[in-house]
Amino acid sequence: MAYERLGRRPLDYRPVRYAGVRLSFRGPARDLRRGFVACLGGTETYGTFVERPWPQLVEGIAAPACLNLGVPNAGPDLWLAPGGPLPLVQGARAVVLQIPCGMNLTNPLYAVHPRRNDRFLRAAPPLERLYPEVDFTEFHFTRHMIQHLHMLSPDRFAQVREAVQAAWMGRMAQVLDRIAPPVILLWLSNHAPGAAPASGDIESDPALVSRDMLASITPRAQATVIAVISDAARAEGTRGMRFAPLEEEVAAALPGPRAHAEVAGALRPALAALVNEKGPAPRAGPF
Template sequence: MTFAKAGDGALNYYPCRYGRSRLVFRGPKRTPEPPFCAVIGGSETYGKFVETPFPDLLEARTGMMTLNLGCLNAGVDAFLGDPAALELVARARVRVVQAMGAQNMSNRFYVVHPRRNDRFLRASGMLKALYPGVDFTAFAFTGHMLDLLRRSAPDLFPVVVTELQMAWQARMRTLAERLDGPKVLLVVRGAVDQDNVLGSAPVFVTDAMEAAVAPAFDRVVRVRVPPGARGTQGMVFSELEGPAAAAMPGPAVHEEIAAALAPVVVDLAGNVG
């Protein structure tokens, strides 16, 4: 385990933007040079607390420039709501799309921030009617809000989860449709969600949901994080960030993801006319 003093920035992620995109990606910023691979996703793709995230390892394995377009705590909405980011991804030879959790998306029950998708903005009339005793103005984050709903009325919570799952499937199909060309769905299972209250990542995404959207992609790559792989060995974080680091995939998992993706990306890139 590696950590800096509390309050210090343990890693410099060189946050950057590309073109007119309003999303903040992990840097250093690069100039895309065809042919390149673009990887979009959430905190796992960003590589929080990891010096060399899997997009960098994938580039080393394939020899193809690989842009890390992961955003912290992102859901599908972050990319669907940013045409400039999708334009950049469209220029890639191969696109890798991480299956992000279903909790950080706007839906019929609540609205999230368009870029910082873990930020809860407001509840709909439907959700207020379902939970009349809850003061939704007290919430700033989706994880906190959903955990309270789950604990306060377990019998009602499946109604909320079902809505999120339906929205996730529709949104993932839409994203795939907008990414013309070879694309890979990356599913990383077994890590604990950052709030550590809603279950393992990708939150609320079942195997059946994965199977339902898989036909929209050319390939599906699955990586499961075994319980023994959890921990903070090799990760870089400040003392106060320890609990958050323990919820994220470590360097060994990033190596495994890159190893699983590399032959698929090389094959798809070679088949592009």
């Protein structure tokens, strides 16, 4: 019964900061002078509402200390920005990089906040011409805007999709080129790459990221791990999660403890092979 009531007690993420970086991260702090694996990602890597997220679950089993550099809704703009986390990963034995959403980045059609990448700032003239009937000042979040544009005109939205996806591939290539240690790409989703319907790829993260987009960046990584959350894990809902009473709806949309355990299990073979220097880590599952 106590396990079922965890949702009534908010979680203390023990935020920490590291020298030279403007962001705060989930604690506890890690000693960067010792061997560690760096984990870059968004909300799922940060482990919102989960006491032991996947970076903590692989620690000590498939990897030494894991530096959790997850930031809610992070994308390549945050990673590449001055004061971002990339300097922290350069001394890692390996880096796990969660594949981010395709829409949370500045591109030729719109701009996002440099640190809160899900925040929409403004539309560029080409997007205003493409959707002259839209008042873009009404939008604060990228997903809300993207959903609205797709609803208004799937045909016109094809141009938005093309511009956003091209920007994502270029920006992710920049991120990977700036990381010196070997990288494991982590596809963390409710579906396999390319398995979401054309409209569903807006709702299901990593939104707007196609199989071809993932394939375009895999040559820059040491390995790719495909972690698809099982139906059983999703059916658990908020069981074992910790959140304030008004956060239950948000928590229900995020992976819970069982899902994080599945992600850790998918990562362990590739991560252990890489950290233990047994040769190239295998790809965990086709895509």
